[in-house]
Amino acid sequence: MKADVSEELKLLDEMARDFAAKELVDEREEHDRFPFAPLYDSVLSKALEVGFFAVMLPEEAGGSAEPVSALCLVLDEICQADASLGATIFTNALAQEIIRQAGGASLLAEMASEDGSFQQSLIAFPSYNNPGEVDHCARAARDAGGYELSGDVPYVVLGGVVNRALLPAKTEGPDGYSFFLVDLKSQGVEVSEPVLSLGMHSCPAVDLALGGVIGTLVGTEGEGSAYYEAAVDRLSVAAAAMAAGTMKGSFTGAFEYSKEREQGGRHIVDWSGLRIILADMAVKARAADMLVEKAAGAVDREEPGWQQQSRAAALVVGGMATDATTDGIQALGGYGYMKDYPQEKRFRDAKQIQSLLGITHMRRLEFIQRVVDGEAAW
Amino acid sequence: MIEGLTSSTLLEKHPRLEDIMCSLDTVGKMPSGVSGEIRQAVALARRFNESVARPYALELDRKMHEDPTYVPWDIVKEINRWGFYTNWIPKIYGGRGWNLGSLIPVVEELCSECAGIGNLMGVEYFGMSVLFAGWNTRITDKVCRDVVAGEKSGEPCLIAGLVTEPGAGTDAEETELLHKARVRCLARKVDGGYVVNGTKVFISNGHVSTWHISTAFEDTSRPADTMMCFAVRNDAKGFVYGRMEKKMGQKGCPASEIIFEDCFIPDEDVIINAEQIKKLKHSPRETAQQVIDFVVTLTRPGVGAMGAGVARGAFQEALAFARETEVRGKLLVNHEWAQCLLAEMYANAALARLTYMECNHITGLYGMAALLNLKPMYYYMKMMPTALLDRVMPFANRLAAVQQAFRKIIMDRQKEEDALRASGWASLSKFAATDLGIKNCHLAVELMGEAGIRHDMRAEKFLRDSKLLQIYEGTNQLNRLNLFKCLVAPAAPEALVFEE
Numbered sequence: 001m002k003a004d005v006s007e008e009l010k011l012l013d014e015m016a017r018d019f020a021a022k023e024l025v026d027e028r029e030e031h032d033r034f035p036f037a038p039l040y041d042s043v044l045s046k047a048l049e050v051g052f053f054a055v056m057l058p059e060e061a062g063g064s065a066e067p068v069s070a071l072c073l074v075l076d077e078i079c080q081a082d083a084s085l086g087a088t089i090f091t092n093a094l095a096q097e098i099i100r101q102a103g104g105a106s107l108l109a110e111m112a113s114e115d116g117s118f119q120q121s122l123i124a125f126p127s128y129n130n131p132g133e134v135d136h137c138a139r140a141a142r143d144a145g146g147y148e149l150s151g152d153v154p155y156v157v158l159g160g161v162v163n164r165a166l167l168p169a170k171t172e173g174p175d176g177y178s179f180f181l182v183d184l185k186s187q188g189v190e191v192s193e194p195v196l197s198l199g200m201h202s203c204p205a206v207d208l209a210l211g212g213v214i215g216t217l218v219g220t221e222g223e224g225s226a227y228y229e230a231a232v233d234r235l236s237v238a239a240a241a242m243a244a245g246t247m248k249g250s251f252t253g254a255f256e257y258s259k260e261r262e263q264g265g266r267h268i269v270d271w272s273g274l275r276i277i278l279a280d281m282a283v284k285a286r287a288a289d290m291l292v293e294k295a296a297g298a299v300d301r302e303e304p305g306w307q308q309q310s311r312a313a314a315l316v317v318g319g320m321a322t323d324a325t326t327d328g329i330q331a332l333g334g335y336g337y338m339k340d341y342p343q344e345k346r347f348r349d350a351k352q353i354q355s356l357l358g359i360t361h362m363r364r365l366e367f368i369q370r371v372v373d374g375e376a377a378w
Numbered sequence: 379m380i381e382g383l384t385s386s387t388l389l390e391k392h393p394r395l396e397d398i399m400c401s402l403d404t405v406g407k408m409p410s411g412v413s414g415e416i417r418q419a420v421a422l423a424r425r426f427n428e429s430v431a432r433p434y435a436l437e438l439d440r441k442m443h444e445d446p447t448y449v450p451w452d453i454v455k456e457i458n459r460w461g462f463y464t465n466w467i468p469k470i471y472g473g474r475g476w477n478l479g480s481l482i483p484v485v486e487e488l489c490s491e492c493a494g495i496g497n498l499m500g501v502e503y504f505g506m507s508v509l510f511a512g513w514n515t516r517i518t519d520k521v522c523r524d525v526v527a528g529e530k531s532g533e534p535c536l537i538a539g540l541v542t543e544p545g546a547g548t549d550a551e552e553t554e555l556l557h558k559a560r561v562r563c564l565a566r567k568v569d570g571g572y573v574v575n576g577t578k579v580f581i582s583n584g585h586v587s588t589w590h591i592s593t594a595f596e597d598t599s600r601p602a603d604t605m606m607c608f609a610v611r612n613d614a615k616g617f618v619y620g621r622m623e624k625k626m627g628q629k630g631c632p633a634s635e636i637i638f639e640d641c642f643i644p645d646e647d648v649i650i651n652a653e654q655i656k657k658l659k660h661s662p663r664e665t666a667q668q669v670i671d672f673v674v675t676l677t678r679p680g681v682g683a684m685g686a687g688v689a690r691g692a693f694q695e696a697l698a699f700a701r702e703t704e705v706r707g708k709l710l711v712n713h714e715w716a717q718c719l720l721a722e723m724y725a726n727a728a729l730a731r732l733t734y735m736e737c738n739h740i741t742g743l744y745g746m747a748a749l750l751n752l753k754p755m756y757y758y759m760k761m762m763p764t765a766l767l768d769r770v771m772p773f774a775n776r777l778a779a780v781q782q783a784f785r786k787i788i789m790d791r792q793k794e795e796d797a798l799r800a801s802g803w804a805s806l807s808k809f810a811a812t813d814l815g816i817k818n819c820h821l822a823v824e825l826m827g828e829a830g831i832r833h834d835m836r837a838e839k840f841l842r843d844s845k846l847l848q849i850y851e852g853t854n855q856l857n858r859l860n861l862f863k864c865l866v867a868p869a870a871p872e873a874l875v876f877e878e
Contacts, residue, residue, distance in 0.1 A: 036444045128828040133705050136828075155828050196440060196833035198823070198841065263548045264876060265558025272878060273855050322820060329626075329845060333547050333853055334580045337626050337846050339446075344626035344845075351823055351841065352831050359827035361715060362705065 009070055015050060016074040020081035023047075028082050029339055031202045035194040039161065040202055044118045047085060052078075053092050053122055058105055061096075062112030067300035068234055068310075072241035072292055079245030080252070083349035086242045087203035088122070090356070091157045093238065095123035095166040097231040098179060102219025107181065111164070124158035124165035124184065126205075130232075130358030131168035132225045137177045138210050140169035147171070149180060149215040152207065159184065159206040160194050167208070169215065174222025180215030188213040199348030232357055233307035236314035237295040239356045243314075243321035244288035246353060250328030250346040251281040257332050257341075268331075277327050284320040291317055305376055311367055318354040325350040392869035397799050404739035409756040412477050412742070419465070419480035423487035430456055435492035435630075439839055442629035447622055450630050451534075453495060454586050458534040462499045464526050467506070468750065469759055470771045471522035477756075478676070478747050479738050482683040486731065489687025490694065493843035494630030496684060501582040501631065504677045504851075505537035508591040509609065510746060511672035512650030513784045517609050519775035521589050528588070538587035539673075540578040540636060547580075548856045550593070551674060553667040554863075554876040557602035563638065565594035565606055571644040572596075572608070577620070577637050580850070584634025585622055588612055594638075596652065605666040606651035608643045616641030627842030657782070659790040668789060668797070672746040674851065675800040679737035681851045682807030685815030686730035688844040692815075692822035693723040695837045699826045710825075719825060726818045730811035737800075737807045744796040746788060802864030809854035809861075812847035819844045 005013070023043050024031070031040045047053065055071045057063020064070070071093060079086040099107055114120050131137050138151040149169050156165055165184055168177045184191065190209040197205065219227055255278060258269035268274050295313035298306040325347040329336035336343040354360060371377050380388070389395040396403060434453065441448055457463065466481045467473020481503060489496035502525075509518050521537060528535025541550050549559035563576030574594050584590075589609055596604035610617055620635030648654070655665050697720055700710040710716050742751045749755055774780050819841035823830035830837045848854045863875040 126828070128831065134703060134827065135707075155832065196443065198831040198833075198838035262545070262560060264555035273859070277855075326816070326820075326845070330848060330853065330855075333849055334542070337849055339624035339626070347845065348626070348842070351820070351838075354824065355827055355831050359705070360824050361719070362827075365715070 005069070005073070009066075009073060012055075012066070012070055013073045013077060016052070016077035019047070019050060019052075020078050024078070024081040024085060028342055028345070031082065031084065032339075032345055034201045034204060035196065039204070041118075043085065044088070044161075047089070048116070048118045048121055052085075052089050053118070055089075056093055057096055057108065057112075058100070061105060061108035067296075068237060069293075069296040069300050071238050072296045075238055075241040076245035076248070076292070079242045079349075080249040082202075083242055083246045083346070083353065084200045084202040086245065087127075087200045087349075087352070087356075088158065090235070090238055090242060091125050091127040091203065092122045094127050094231055094235050095125040097235055098125075098166060098227045099123075099181075099218055101227040101230045102179065102223070104218050107216070107218065119162050120164075122158060122162040122164075123181075124156050124162050126153060126156045126167070127357070128155055128157070128205075128352075128355050130362065131177050131228065133358050133362050136168070138167060138169040140171045140178065140180060140215060142171065145214075147180060147215045147217055148212045149182060149210045150212055152209050154207045155195060155205045156208050157203060157205045159208055160191055160204060165208070166218065167210075167215070168224055168228075171221050176222040177224040178221045179218040179224045179227060181218060182210070182213055182215045184208075186213055197352065199345065199350075199352035233310055234299055235310075236357065237292060237299055237310040239353060240288070240295065240310075240313040240317040241292050242356075243317045243350060243353045244285065244292050246346050246350045247281070247288060247321040247324040247328075248285045250325045250343060250350070251278070251285050253341065253343050253346070254278060254281060254328045254331035257335075261332075274331060277331060281324045281327055284324045288317045288320055305378070308367065308370060308375060311363065314357070315360060315363055315367070318356075318360070321350040322354055393865075397802075397865060400736055400740045400743070400799070400803070404743055408479075408739070408742060408751060409753045411756065411760065412479050412751075415477045416480040416483050419476060419484050420487055422460070423484040426460055426462075427487065427491040430460075431488060431491040431495050435495060436834065436836065436839070438492075438630045439494065440833065446624040446629075449585050449622075449632065450498070451586065453630060454498060454534050454536070455532065457495070457499050458529055459532065461529065463502050463534065463536065464529050466503060467522045467525065468747075469762065469764055469767050470775065471519050472526045472764075472768060472771070473522060475759060475764075477750070478745075479742050479751075482680050482734055482738060485680050485683040486687040486690070486734070489684045490691040492630065493684055493688055493691075493840070493847070494628040496687060497582060497628050497631040498586075500680055500684065501538075502536055503680070504582070504673070505539040505587065505589070505591050507673045507676045507746075508539040508541070508593075508607065509537060509589075509649065511669045512607050513781065513788060514649040514654075515775040515781045515784060517647060517649050519772055521591075521609055523772065524589065534586065535589070536583055536587040537589045537591060538581050538583045538634075540581050540584075540590055540592035542578060542580050544577055544579050548853055551670055551852045552856065552860065552876065553602040553663055553670070556605070556666070557600070557663075559601055561595055561598050561601045563592070563594040564598050565596050565608070565643070567596065568642075571642055572606075572648065574608070574616070574638040574641045574643055577635065579633075579635050580623065581634045581636055582631055582850070584636055585619060585632040590617070590636065591649070592636075592638075602663045602666060604652065604662070605669075607649040607669070609647045609649055610641065610643060614641060626845060627839065628846050655785075658785060665789070668792070671797055671801045675737075675741055675745050675804040678804035678808035678851050678857065679734040679741065681847055682730065682734035682737065682811035685808075685811035685813070685844070685847050686727055686734060688815040688840050688847065689723070689727035689730050689811075689818040692818040692837060692840045692844075693720070693727055695835070695840065696720065696723060696822040696825050699829055699835070699837075703829070716825070719821065723818050723821055726814040730814040733803075733807035733811045737803045740800050740803050744792075744800050749788070798864040798868065802861050805852070805857035805860040805864070808851060809848070809857040812844070812854060815847055816841070816844040
């Protein structure tokens with residue numbers, strides 16, 4: 001993925017790799033014990049410090065205003081070590097992008113001027129659901145003072161970790177839903193215990209129950225879907241980068257182990273049956289790299305059809321990673337299934353990455369709908 | 379019509395009809411009582427699921443997430459109370475003597491709710507099959523009656539099977555690999571018994587089992603020719619529990635490390651060794667393979683049944699979700715594409731079931747308990763009052779002559795082609811059904827989107843649980859090779875297996 005990146009991005013990429021090696025690898029198993037062990041607050045603080053939560057953020061909002069390629073490089077490196085931090089970076093970037101699409105640059109700038117804790121800087125968001133598909137929206141009632149939100153929003157990622165969330169809600173006016181910023185520390189917000197999930201344990205989610213909570217409208221009432229889909233156009237490729245990184249980590253783990261482990265009197269890497277499995281993993285990782293690099297470049301340069309390229313990458317690479325990480329356990333046999341090795345975690349994380357942005361079948365239907373509506377198929 | 383002789387020549391061509399349609403032979407040969415037993419056994423498993431497994435499965439899994447050292451005695455006692463640990467112990471050993479053909483449909487049933495709990499029950503019969511496979515009636519009788527007593531007293535007395543070692547997993551289930559394997563579990567002959575040193579890993583039910591049926595080797599540089607098998611209680615001197623593994627799934631069933639430190643095994647607890655098989659037809663290596671095959675032809679379709687179970691469980695959760703979730707304003711179950719997907723999932727579970735049921739027929743006809751399926755024997759045993767057997771069998775089982783007779787009949791008379799068919803199909807079911815199982819779990823998680831990754835929605839647990847099925851009882855790769863060896867290579871004599 002680094003064939004022709006600029007010097008600046010090379011530095012960012014190196015920084016992400018060093019960060020992963022230093023902060024994520026040694027304590028990986030312990031970090032993954034959340035919610036039955038403390039959350040790695042210090043890692044989140046350091047990630048904030050080095051700018052991972054502001055890669056694409058506009059400069060006036062305190063960000064680096066880097067293109068999506070930059071975010072993809074960071075996510076790839078981070079997810080090779082521990083995809084949970086990748087999910088945190090992704091969820092926050094998605095919320096920021098929706099606000100940006102809604103013309104909320106001033107809101108983002110306002111947030112940037114506050115204190116520098118990650119609790120204050122990051123935005124929680126239900127990043128595994130498309131509110132236009134499965135209707136997990138609150139209800140927003142308007143009065144003289146503004147909007148009051150009530151109802152349930154399940155699986156809000158980072159909801160129990162940070163102070164602010166971007167939430168979908170339906171108003172009495174237009175058909176569609178709208179987005180609101182909500183202070184999670186305010187009156188009427190009920191936060192569940194962290195929801196135990198398949199993967200991404202240190203990027204936890206909670207279920208929110210709102211009872212008349214003040215919300216700040218983002219953009220125009222009823223236009224939530226347009227902002228969401230536009231953000232998904234840009235950030236699907238970032239989800240693909242997460243999947244690619246996770247699968248690379250899995251391949252490395254499988255490959256290194258297979259050179260050490262002996263069965264039937266020789267290293268298992270010397271059995272051709274396993275070599276086929278390793279080859280499939282390596283080919284998928286290589287293909288994922290090509291897809292992500294091409295799609296991210298297309299998004300950055302807004303080439304014709306860039307939205308479909310980004311979405312196709314997420315669907316294809318997401319699926320490849322679930323297969324590759326399944327094999328990544330298999331190569332280690334029983335040991336692959338145990339927490340002493342990170343292979344089982346990668347399998348869980350990759351499966352969860354596939355669920356980002358909503359049900360894959362619906363994303364496939366959306367893809368073909370656009371072709372039906374006249375988009376070029378390729 | 380084709381003449382009889384020509385016809386049988388045609389049917390003998392590869393693939394031989396009797397290798398690919400085993401149920402054809404079974405239909406007439408099996409006692410009709412078996413199907414009634416399967417119905418009763420499955421009904422019991424369903425009642426257990428409704429009242430025990432479903433209400434407790436998530437809680438147990440969560441408990442193990444929080445504290446991986448938790449030993450799940452509560453659920454083990456419950457399974458014990460329901461009679462699952464003795465239902466399939468033959469009457470001659472003091473059990474209820476349910477037909478073995480009804481065991482693995484129950485395994486599917488339990489795993490359709492929770493594969494961890496299913497394994498807590500099912501793996502008891504792995505330990506038991508290692509015990510049975512050596513046809514040492516004296517020790518088998520002793521151990522089985524302990525299990526029965528443990529059911530009566532309410533203090534579970536379970537049996538674990540110890541095969542895998544840290545350096546030998548795939549190796550340990552195939553003599554062709556075993557002779558090059560790095561096994562370390564050494565049984566040194568001393569006066570009156572053996573002294574065993576070594577480590578066994580990933581032992582399902584290890585921490586909740588009293589009796590441990592273990593393999594070891596008299597010469598670790600020639601393991602395939604010197605395999606022996608013994609029974610040891612967990613309170614024996616030199617029997618040491620190591621760690622309980624932290625697993626991704628099937629968390630409710632402990633996987634234990636067991637260490638033998640100068641553990642003395644008296645001769646009377648040696649199930650089978652080179653000395654005991656001197657009078658049998660086969661060489662030590664052939665006998666080792668035969669014993670392994672006796673075990674895996676029972677246990678591999680059992681894992682296939684677990685695959686069918688998770689395939690079905692994942693399907694059921696996906697269907698329940700589709701029936702109550704609106705997507706774009708319409709119930710998911712009314713989206714055409716979702717109906718196609720659910721049909722696919724239903725078929726995956728059905729295909730998995732077909733493989734293990736086919737195996738069930740083969741094991742019934744040719745497996746280690748085939749004798750019990752001969753109609754006269756079947757009905758005789760069914761009618762025989764247990765009380766009467768209990769007065770006679772403990773003594774009969776101790777007689778060397780009885781043991782020798784069993785070994786002669788079952789081990790010496792087994793036809794090579796029957797052994798190959800059974801072993802090949804066991805492998806087929808094991809990898810095909812478990813691949814289908816994990817496939818359905820992937821599909822369920824995918825279909826359910828945000829709900830699919832939540833612990834409280836169950837689909838993600840099925841996915842975590844299912845992955846282990848592709849690994850234990852011989853990885854699916856090893857099982858593919860074994861299928862090749864048993865069912866393909868006979869038609870391709872130039873093929874060398876395990877010799878790349």
